[in-house]
Amino acid sequence: MIVSVGLLVIVAVTTTDAGYVPYNLGKINVAVYKPVNQSSTIWDSDPSFVVDRNTQTCSYAHEAHNWWYVDLEADYPVGEINVLGCCDSHKRGYNISVNIGLSLDNLTEVAFWPGPIGKTEQTINFPNTKTRYVKIVSKKYYGSIDLCDVKVMAYIEHISYYKPTNQSSQYGGYASYKGVDQLDYPVFYSGGCFQTLKAETNWWYVDLEAIYPVWQIQVINRDDSFADRAKNITVMMGDSLDTLTQQAYWAGPLGVYTHVTFPDAIPARYVKLVQRANDYFHLCEVRVLTNRVITLVDGSKTWYGE
Template identity: 25%
Template sequence: MTSNWGLSFKLFPENAALWGQTSQSSIYAGSIPELAVDGLLNSWTHTNEETNPWWRADLLKAYRVNRVTITNRPTYGSRINGAVIRIGNVPDIYSNAICGVISTLANGATATFSCGGMEGRYMIVHIPGSQKILSLCEVGVYGTLAGNLAVGGSVIQSSTSANWFAEKAIDSNRGLQQLYMGCSSTLNETNPWWRLDLRQIYRVNQVVVTNRKDCCAERMDGAEIRIGNSLEINGSKNPICAVIPAIPAGESYSYSCGGMEGRYINMIIPGDMKMLTLCEVEVYGEGMT
């Protein structure tokens, strides 16, 4: 068994806006809202000239947002002056809390705004006032999934393939944009396993598992999700919440565990010549009273 406890390495936080859905108040000359998350510095969104133009990212799940990055377009950068950044759970532009205000931003420059873990499903940029145009080159939203118990836990796996460390399955990066960086993986072995220690006992209602996107989706086939308090045989004696027959590449599947009690979440694939790869594991539940 190879352990990676205490191992130091660089995580690659995923821009949650890439995973979500974008929209804006209006579209000028084909400058659609998706251009703010295409990774290109030679394209940008553009609204019509209007009152209170806005751009919105629906992250699809509530995040605790640590920071937002805004990259201005390389020309006519003054159009972003006065833009307000909001985070919250209401799609309406004015109902959510303010993370930051862009007073000015140079052409082509990137500014970072600390949001201090503000919780929300929606990230909105808008410019108050009449006869305004909102144009964004790139937008980044970085944080952790709100309510995900896995974020505060610690992990270990039976072995580690290259730099596919166990911790990468709980870094809030589903591994869909940074291939070969955002997922965990064991070696090819007998009964490979991955284990999350929640540090205390919870009633687990739901486990969400995301499969890798680039290839080899079948490596997760047959994985058992076990929940309990035993470390006997690396947790393989704990009760089963679910068995994963298959998860399509790049997809996230949710498994209901009905309040099973346990400190440990084990993912195990029984059999010889198996490899366990996990791009993200989310755990939702309540503490014991």
């Protein structure tokens, strides 16, 4: 069994045919496409496979003192971590410790299990804790770590989900609402991306329907040979479409995942992305997050905004 700070729950993973894990509404997986590292790699694996949302791609570390970690690139109120191993048949991954913290030099263990890690997702729950780094360590000297998926779930408000949207033009069926439909796979033909026609200037915006303190904006780009179209993008925000001001600029071309954080939070109702690239404009998801204090299901408050 897993010994954790909170309730231990072991659940089976549901995947689509492509191997992607469906999005968990109400919580946000803040580890997706974030910077990662591990102690060693073999078999042409890569530590980024663990956060690519594809459970069929895995990373393997088989040297002494093995570890893997993800840098969330900001402090999030994390209360749940899900770990999926590689194979039931090989039975690798013993004496596994899961650690969190605000720096790699000051981590706290929140779970430990003797292992092995198998192809059943292990869910670790614990009180919401400010977290930037999640590190998984094998305490067995020559203990291997084989990981296919790690989800770090943060309880923050996703305020752009299915809100009204618009864009400068539309290519085929790739409408503006697809930027906030929660289908954030970086595969254009999955049907979850918006795209405009080719033009010198294109734009897309979302109406949050109220003024929120915007703390972070995350975008998911398509991951194929046309990904480099997403460039020269200005991020604008304001209370009305007539009073928008520039808050960020991405020269690009954008990778699969890009974000901008506003530590003091900027009050805004509209978030508009303007592309000046004389090209098509497409993204697969735009997440607008707020850091105001929210009430969780158990009645407790997050520390955000306090």
